[in-house]
Amino acid sequence: MKGVVAAGHPLTAETGAKVLREGGNAVDAAVAAVLASFALESPLTGFGAGGFMMVHRPGVGGGGNATELIDFFVAVPGLEGTERTEELVPVDVYFDPSTVQVFNVGPASCGVPGTAAGLADAVRRHGTVPLADLVRPAARLAREGAPVTPQQAFVLKILEPIYGSTPELREIYAPAGRMLREGEELRWPDLAGALERFGAEGPDPFYSGDIGLRVAHHVRERGGTLAPADMAAYRAEERVPVRASFAGRHVFTNPPPSSGGILIAFALELLERMGRSDLDAVIEVMRIAHDARDEDFSEGLRASGFERAFLDADRLDNLGSTTHLCAIDADGICATVTCSNGTGSGVLVPGTGVHVNNMLGEEDLNPQGFHRAPVGSRMPSMMAPTVVLHDGEVVAGLGSAGSNRIRSAILQTLLGLIAGGLSPAEAIAAPRVHYEAGILQAEPGSESVALERAEAMGMKVIRWDHLNLFFGGVQAVTRDPASGRLDGGGDPRRGGAAAVAE
Numbered sequence: 001m002k003g004v005v006a007a008g009h010p011l012t013a014e015t016g017a018k019v020l021r022e023g024g025n026a027v028d029a030a031v032a033a034v035l036a037s038f039a040l041e042s043p044l045t046g047f048g049a050g051g052f053m054m055v056h057r058p059g060v061g062g063g064g065n066a067t068e069l070i071d072f073f074v075a076v077p078g079l080e081g082t083e084r085t086e087e088l089v090p091v092d093v094y095f096d097p098s099t100v101q102v103f104n105v106g107p108a109s110c111g112v113p114g115t116a117a118g119l120a121d122a123v124r125r126h127g128t129v130p131l132a133d134l135v136r137p138a139a140r141l142a143r144e145g146a147p148v149t150p151q152q153a154f155v156l157k158i159l160e161p162i163y164g165s166t167p168e169l170r171e172i173y174a175p176a177g178r179m180l181r182e183g184e185e186l187r188w189p190d191l192a193g194a195l196e197r198f199g200a201e202g203p204d205p206f207y208s209g210d211i212g213l214r215v216a217h218h219v220r221e222r223g224g225t226l227a228p229a230d231m232a233a234y235r236a237e238e239r240v241p242v243r244a245s246f247a248g249r250h251v252f253t254n255p256p257p258s259s260g261g262i263l264i265a266f267a268l269e270l271l272e273r274m275g276r277s278d279l280d281a282v283i284e285v286m287r288i289a290h291d292a293r294d295e296d297f298s299e300g301l302r303a304s305g306f307e308r309a310f311l312d313a314d315r316l317d318n319l320g321s322t323t324h325l326c327a328i329d330a331d332g333i334c335a336t337v338t339c340s341n342g343t344g345s346g347v348l349v350p351g352t353g354v355h356v357n358n359m360l361g362e363e364d365l366n367p368q369g370f371h372r373a374p375v376g377s378r379m380p381s382m383m384a385p386t387v388v389l390h391d392g393e394v395v396a397g398l399g400s401a402g403s404n405r406i407r408s409a410i411l412q413t414l415l416g417l418i419a420g421g422l423s424p425a426e427a428i429a430a431p432r433v434h435y436e437a438g439i440l441q442a443e444p445g446s447e448s449v450a451l452e453r454a455e456a457m458g459m460k461v462i463r464w465d466h467l468n469l470f471f472g473g474v475q476a477v478t479r480d481p482a483s484g485r486l487d488g489g490g491d492p493r494r495g496g497a498a499a500v501a502e
Helices: 010-021 026-040 115-126 131-144 150-158 167-173 189-201 210-221 228-233 260-274 279-292 295-300 306-310 313-317 403-418 424-429 448-456
Strands: 003-007 050-057 066-072 089-096 099-105 237-239 242-246 249-253 322-329 334-340 386-390 393-401 433-436 439-442 460-463 473-479 486-490 497-501
Touching: 003 010, 003 026, 003 473, 003 486, 010 026, 010 131, 010 322, 010 497, 026 050, 026 115, 026 131, 026 189, 026 322, 026 334, 050 115, 050 249, 050 386, 050 393, 066 115, 089 150, 115 131, 115 334, 131 189, 210 228, 242 260, 249 260, 249 403, 260 279, 260 306, 260 403, 279 403, 279 433, 279 448, 295 306, 322 473, 322 486, 334 386, 334 393, 334 473, 386 403, 393 403, 403 424, 403 433, 403 473, 424 473, 424 486, 439 448, 448 460
Parallel strands: 439 460
Antiparallel strands: 003 322, 003 497, 050 066, 050 334, 066 237, 089 099, 242 249, 249 386, 322 334, 322 393, 386 393, 393 473, 433 439, 473 486, 486 497
16 A cells, blocks of 8 residues: 545545555645645635645654645735725625524635645645646646536535625626535636646745735725735745654644644643543533634744643643645655645635635634734634554544634544544544533533533533534544554544545
8 A cells, every 4th residue: 555645536546545655655645635626626725725734744854754834825915005995895694594603705805815824834844746646637627627516516505605795706606596416516716727737836926926916906996905015025934843642642733823833732732631532521521622712822822832831831730624644655755745725715816716715704713803813813713633643653633624723633533443432434423522612512322411410510401413514624644653554534524534545
């Protein structure tokens, strides 16, 4: 076996697996799969999005291992001092008739995208296949089209207030006067052209070149703050992962200024000290982690050394619209990458293949209020691509989509893999819970006694009767160090799949 790729769409996973079969490594496979997701999962990602990639490479630096985080998430615009002339537009998104989440869109929600810079940086630093070759499958899918899956059709249905809001978006997602349905072909010729430009010229056209200028002018002319200087100044950043210990494993995940990774590490360290991983304990640490995310936490994310203080042993002892994919190869190289366009802002720039993100309008990324983050800084994020090492060898790579539910989805999948001894598919499919603001959401199959105890403690428990993408979209790959056996799983909540390269 040459490797495994797990992704949110079967063709996304297969695109990465084909790169492994042809001799590429896990980073090459991950980049090719991300680019394919631009065409196959476009409501969730694309050139207008941002993200993170965690890369583990064994035998780097005199025989040691290297695990690093490439941060290419959305940055806060405003370097030219442009005044906002339009306000955020709130949109209600119903995951089911009783569960609604408000997303804010429009030009005022647009931040500086990072995917072009980040993917190019990953290939330059860790890849073995030319970028132009990695782009070709994605460009073909965008130009020729691919059938809409049931899960993608559901995403388009719940996001119709956004994706049916402008002529540019309707041309792609509602060409017959209604949202595309399951089995119908989604084609985006402008995206195909943008992908081919990316393969031939790299990221420059998207930042200091003509595409970047068109994106910036289009947003600013409609009342947003994105300007050419914001685009030209953008760079991908290398960061040292935050690390937690649990059950003899070392878990490496996304560090500050993002928030999701450090909250996952916080929960794992609490469970390690409790010596438990049952559902009662998981619910309790979810509550503690939620309460810890206060104003001091939000402000501290940008302070040097914050993660060390937040995960301080004494402190712990005293305490009671995103897509993810991952790839691992036979040499033990693992790449796990999460990208997000939020819900999209509704601002699609004609002729560029770029639908700009709405991260400045995401409530979960702005817990202390909108438009308060410093200009030029990275937006915080719940996204947390994660790798797990045991005795210095990679044993798992995973991550999730799912807005504020990302941290709970990853935590519970990690516990299933590490404490439960489950396969990736089993750990991903296991019932999940999510705690937020006094409410515990629970999937069917969750332990009823634990839910009853939560109610007795004063929590409102909402029991779902079906799986739903509300609870995240985890993809995971694993490696058995003793045998070298590779495995992977995709989340059925989002139509995920794993593809094997043999």
